[in-house]
Amino acid sequence: MTLQVSSASKILRTAVVAAAVALALSACGKGGDAAQGGKGGAGAQQQAPAPVVGVVTVRPETVSLTTELPGRLESYRTAQVRAQVGGIIEKRLFQEGSYVKAGQPLYQIDSSTYQASLESARAQLATAQATLAKANADISRYKPLVEADAISKQEYDAAVTSKRSAEAGVKAAQAAIKSADISLRRSRITAPISGFIGQSNVSEGTLVNAGDTTVLATIRQTNPMYVNVTQSATDVMKLRQNIADGKLKAVNGGVEVDIKLENGKMYGQKGRLLFADPNVNESTGQVSLRATIPNDDNVLLPGLYVRVVINQADIANAFVVPQQAVTRGKQDTVLIVNAQGGMEPRVVTVAQQKGSDWIITGGLKEGDKVIVDGTMIAGMTGAKKVTPKEWTPPAEVAQQSSATKVGDQAASAPAAAASAEKQ
Structure with missing residues (x-):
């Protein structure tokens, strides 16, 4: 009898403990749910920050419309030195590659x-x-x-x-x-023009004759230089019309041009465009043009490939916008950040390309913030408002990064030297 009472007592205590544990676990679960519910409500009340977009704040300016044409440099004058009498060449009187003046002796024939x-x-x-x-x-x-x-x-x-x-x-x-x-x-052969003389094709002891086809040497006058280019007849007529209308100013009887070298750098002096050939090539519709380029320092060499940058017209009150900011189609559009901070499309008029930019003549006004970068992220998030930030071209970013690295290296060099001395 005593054993039965003891067993019943143990079972009752076990049941009470189990009920207490279950009640505690239930209370903990409710508390967690309540805490999670509270956090969720607070998150719903807080708004996500507006995405940042790169913008360009446009200002009206006078933009020059230019055209780049490939061309080759040519000597202003070229003279082939030949013998006018026959005989044996006794002496060469010049140094190859040097500058010679007109009338300077070059060869002495017996x-x-x-x-x-x-x-x-x-x-x-x-x-x-x-x-x-x-x-x-x-x-x-x-x-x-x-x-x-x-x-x-x-x-x-x-x-x-x-x-x-x-x-x-x-x-x-x-x-x-x-x-x-x-x-x-x-019998004493002299230079017909002033210029730089090239390699001598004959040496002492060579027999030459009057009227011989042998060219003894070649002299090239390299200041100024000619550059020959071709342009479509339509563009040439437009260029002449712009000069007649006063959109372009002729200087000393010609239009000023810039020269871009093979390495992409601009030549330091401006040239002058001449209309050398008035005839149009019937097969290509091209007109041959010629420009004269100063070459005081003899930087330019005959035969060098260059690009001639011709100013076609000057457009007043135009806006320059990076190409990636413009969507081309039946109607060219850009996105701007309006006064409310939202993105707003604008229909614009694109006049011409200038390098990596578009020249816009309509649809924008001064102070507009044209979106260049970040529209994809803003569209994916469905944001109604954006935060504008002035856009920096990638080339400038790379230059700034490079300059920062150089500065960091220069700053760390003294510290490294001092640390080495302490060691």
Whole structure:
């Protein structure tokens, strides 16, 4: 009997403990749910921050519409040095690649033959002059005799003929002297123009002949330089019309142009565009143009490939917007941040491309914040408002990052040196 009461007592205590544990667990669960519910309500009341978008605040400006045309540089003048008389080249009188002036001696051809010819012509002149003097003396003697009928008329006429023949002989001898002198002077070959002379194609001991096709050397005048380009006839007519309408100003009879070198850098001096060829190529519809470029420092070289930047017209009150900000289609549009902080589409008028930007002539006003970057994130979040932040081009960001790294390295160098000294 005592055993049964003890067993019942144990069972009752176990049941009471189990009920208490269950009640405690139930209370804990309700408390957790209540806490979670409270946090959820607070989150619903707080709004997510507005996404940041990169914008460009536009300002009206006068924009120059330009066209880039490929071209090749050409020497202003080019002279091929050739021999005008025959003979053996004795000396080369210049340094290859140097600057030579017009009239400067370049080659010396063996002149002994031409010197002898000149002396011979002078001797012939002396003989002719002596003959003429005798003929004049005969005329002087015969004239009173023929008047007195002391000699026949025939003898007097023969004396007159001899005088005329002697005068012709003198002129022929003078011409021979001049010819021999020219040949002698041409044996010393001089520079026809001023400029830089290239490689010599002949050396001492080479036999050259008058009228030979061999080019001894080439001289190029490189200041100024020509650059030859081609442009469509339509664009050329538009360019001329802009000059006539006063949209472009002609300088010294031509339009100013800029030169972009092969490395992408702009040449320091401006050139002047000339309309060299008035004819249109029937097969291509292109017009050949020529510009002159100053080359005081001889930076430009003949044959160099460049791009000629031609100013087509100047547009006043235009806006320059990065290309990625404009959606092209039947209607070109941009997104702007309005006064309420929302994104608003605007229809714009695109005039022309300028590098990585579009030139907009309608649809924008001063102070508009055109969205360039971040529209995708704003659209994905469904945000009604955005936070504008001035957009920085990637190239400038890269430059700033590079400058920051260089600065950090420069700042860390003294600290590293000091740490090394302590160690």
